[in-house]
Structure formats: C-alpha cells, structure tokens
Amino acid sequence: MASRYHTVSPAVATKEPLRVKSPAESLRFRQSLLELLEAGPDREEKLLEEFEKNKGQGDSLYAPLLYLLTHLDFTETQATKHWRRIVAHRKVLREALRRDPGLRVALLDYFVNLSRELKNPKMIELAIYERTERSAVTDGLTGLYNHAYFLQALRQEVLRSKRHGLKASLLLLDLDDFKRVNDHRGHVEGDRALMKAAAIIRDSVREIDVAARYGGEEFAVLLPDTTRLGAFVVAERIRVRIEKRFQRKRPRVTISGGLALFPEDASTPADLIVQADAGLYRAKAAGKNRILLAQGERRRHRRVPAQPDVQLSTTEGPAPARVKNVSDGGLLVSLRRKVPMGSTVSLLIETPDAEPVRFRGEVVHQQPVPGEDEPVFDVGIRFVDPDEARPEAQPPKG
Numbered sequence: 001m002a003s004r005y006h007t008v009s010p011a012v013a014t015k016e017p018l019r020v021k022s023p024a025e026s027l028r029f030r031q032s033l034l035e036l037l038e039a040g041p042d043r044e045e046k047l048l049e050e051f052e053k054n055k056g057q058g059d060s061l062y063a064p065l066l067y068l069l070t071h072l073d074f075t076e077t078q079a080t081k082h083w084r085r086i087v088a089h090r091k092v093l094r095e096a097l098r099r100d101p102g103l104r105v106a107l108l109d110y111f112v113n114l115s116r117e118l119k120n121p122k123m124i125e126l127a128i129y130e131r132t133e134r135s136a137v138t139d140g141l142t143g144l145y146n147h148a149y150f151l152q153a154l155r156q157e158v159l160r161s162k163r164h165g166l167k168a169s170l171l172l173l174d175l176d177d178f179k180r181v182n183d184h185r186g187h188v189e190g191d192r193a194l195m196k197a198a199a200i201i202r203d204s205v206r207e208i209d210v211a212a213r214y215g216g217e218e219f220a221v222l223l224p225d226t227t228r229l230g231a232f233v234v235a236e237r238i239r240v241r242i243e244k245r246f247q248r249k250r251p252r253v254t255i256s257g258g259l260a261l262f263p264e265d266a267s268t269p270a271d272l273i274v275q276a277d278a279g280l281y282r283a284k285a286a287g288k289n290r291i292l293l294a295q296g297e298r299r300r301h302r303r304v305p306a307q308p309d310v311q312l313s314t315t316e317g318p319a320p321a322r323v324k325n326v327s328d329g330g331l332l333v334s335l336r337r338k339v340p341m342g343s344t345v346s347l348l349i350e351t352p353d354a355e356p357v358r359f360r361g362e363v364v365h366q367q368p369v370p371g372e373d374e375p376v377f378d379v380g381i382r383f384v385d386p387d388e389a390r391p392e393a394q395p396p397k398g
Helices: 023-038 041-054 062-070 076-097 103-114 126-135 147-164 178-185 187-203 228-245 269-285
Strands: 005-008 122-125 168-175 210-215 218-224 255-262 291-293 309-314 317-326 330-335 344-351 354-368 377-383
Touching: 062 076, 062 103, 076 103, 147 168, 147 210, 147 218, 147 269, 168 178, 168 187, 168 228, 168 269, 178 187, 187 210, 187 218, 187 228, 218 228, 228 255, 228 291, 228 354, 255 269, 269 291, 330 354
Parallel strands: 255 291
Antiparallel strands: 005 122, 168 218, 168 255, 210 218, 309 317, 309 344, 317 330, 330 377, 344 354, 354 377
C-alpha cells in the first residue's frame, strides 16, 4: 500500500475529530499530523517519538492521529491502547512477510481483521483528503474560515473561556456601501476588493485568532484571551489599513465594525453575536468607517441618579463633566467634547461633604445629546481595575 493513503469508515465519516486546544490550534495540529504521514514508513517511528516528547501535558496525540487515518473516534486512552496493539501487530506481520508492511497496512489489517472496527474501509489519497478537509472549513473566495467553522469556533471558545475564567472578544466587520463597488466597477472588481480586505484582516490578527467570512461583505474575528481595549486596537488597525489601502479607489472602500466582549457584554455565543451586531449597526448609523463597542443595554448593575461634578483626565487634557448616573460597574457623564472610544481615562469625583475619590475607567459608549445649543455628549465609562488600566492614551491606529 502506498504511504500517502488513509482509510475512512463511511459509517462514522461525519463525526468531528477530537480537538486538542483552541479551534485554530486544533486545525494546525491536524495539519502537522498530515505532514507526519507524508514522511513515509522509514521516518514514521522517529517522528512519532518527537510528537510524543513535545506534546503538552493533557494534549491528545493518538486519538486525532487514528481519526485522521480511520475516522474512528476514540478517547486518548482508548486510542493509546489500540496504537500499542497496532505496533505489536506490525512486528508480527514483519516477521511473517519478511519485510516491513508499513504502518498503514498494519493499521488497516488490525481494524479490519482483528478488532473489526472497520467494515468497508475506503481508500483516499492523502493530498486529496487534505484539500477536502481544508475546503470544508475555509471560504473559497477569501481564504478565511467559513461561517460554519466560525460558529463552531465561537461556541468552543465561549466554553473554554467559561471554564478558565478568560475574556474573549468578538468583532463583526462590514464593508461600507459595497453595493456601489459592484455597481460602478463590476462584480469581478468587487470580488478583488473582498479578497484584498480579507488579506488585510488575516495579516492584522494573531495565529490563535479566528478570522472568518461571515457572509457577503461581512467578516467576523474571534479574539481569544483579549480584553475590550486590546480588541479595539485590533479593530482600529484593520479599519485604518483598509481605508489606506483603498483610498485612491472610487467609490471608496471603508469598513465599519461592532465589538463585544465575553463575559461582560454577553454570556452565550448567540448573545455575543447580537451585541457585536448592534455595535456594527450603530457604527453604520453614526456615519460608517468606524468601530463601536457594544452599547451594554443589558445592564447587570443597578443604576442610581447622581449629579456630582467630575474631573476627567483624557489625552487632550482635563475635561469638566457632570455625572448623570452611577452603578457598581461604571457611570454616565455629560461632556462638552468627544473622548476617544476605548481609551482609558482618570476620573476625580468631588462632593461637598466627602473626600475626593479617584477612579480609572474605560470609555465604552458615546453619543451626542440632541437639542443642545452647544455640542454635548453622553459618555459611558466602565470602571477598571488598576492592573487592567493603562496610561490615558488613544488606542494606536496602525
């Protein structure tokens, strides 16, 4: 049997592989196993020893390896037992045939004739399988992950974040007025714009992030272990790079986005999408080509009216403000000028009958107050811990 074939059991071919870590890490792990299988019989044992030595504590190796070769789903303990029996069976075959039959022949004979786990195995060339597996999780036009894989990754990341007490951010992005691009320059140019935008998104995120084409001209980026401010920086980087990349094109291509944070804004994958989508909708309504955070209307803290004066320290200097209401999680203030969204500010609250109180906060909401003679803005500020806050500065745009 050629060394670049694997077997698939049609009865269980729809089962999902046993995942090792995060969705992106799991996919890379399977790719590395495919590279191992490309090595041929003479290097298999040495490479497997290296995998066993380098894999992290608690990581699976033989379960995903057997799944790749057979599509049989085992726990790691079960897979390890099967693997030892396959290695022993290979030695028996080697002695009987007076030649090395190779790992795949030994494995196939073991599962068909000894354990009888496989009834009607199907032979698939490994390169074809690799292309099929990759196409099952990626979008054909942009090369990003597809919608189905993104939803799966989001569910898994929310579960992982709950289990370990981590934060995760979700960014939904949509190209502004994209219909005008198709109408004025044609669908071929529209597809090229999508591919270029996707490339910018892919180059702007980390390997552990999941960047996907959500549908049409809309993209989604899942950012594990990322705070609101960190996600805002990533989103602004993408927005600015797309604006610069297409600045000489007519009609212009820009992007708007909405950002939501787990668990502060939502506790389920569906609600996280709703919150990020609400931010995207507000970004479109506010003039497009901007990133807005989840508005946080699902208030988890009781709010009480308050009207003390507050001194706000921002990147542009001090800004007198008036507190409109206060909760355990933050406050709403009235300002005469805008404050950078996502920036960290210092607040000094003074009352006539008490000592001044200083807080650190993050700007998470901002909207103009209608009907005023001079510009007035309602600014929502979330209290942050000292170790979470950073010097007052506008998030970099590059």
